[in-house]
Amino acid sequence: MGKKCCDPDAPKIYKLNVGGIVVGLTGVEQAFLDVRELNLMGQEVAEKLLEIVEAKKLCSGKC
Numbered sequence: 001m002g003k004k005c006c007d008p009d010a011p012k013i014y015k016l017n018v019g020g021i022v023v024g025l026t027g028v029e030q031a032f033l034d035v036r037e038l039n040l041m042g043q044e045v046a047e048k049l050l051e052i053v054e055a056k057k058l059c060s061g062k063c
Helices: 028-036 043-055
Strands: 013-018 021-026
Touching: 028 043
Parallel strands: none
Antiparallel strands: 013 021
16 A cells, blocks of 8 residues: 555655645656656656656645
8 A cells, every 4th residue: 555645754745836726746756767767858858757747646735
């Protein structure tokens, strides 16, 4: 079972203001590491990062 967002061992949640609504993104560090290993260039890097981050569930910070 996955860890809840308030679990001290859970991945760090990065808060982002999207259109006036604050959302939390998890797994950002791992997404960067995964994309770095793909040896992509330019726009491909941004697109792959967004693809990975969009696939993650958002946490509002309320457990």
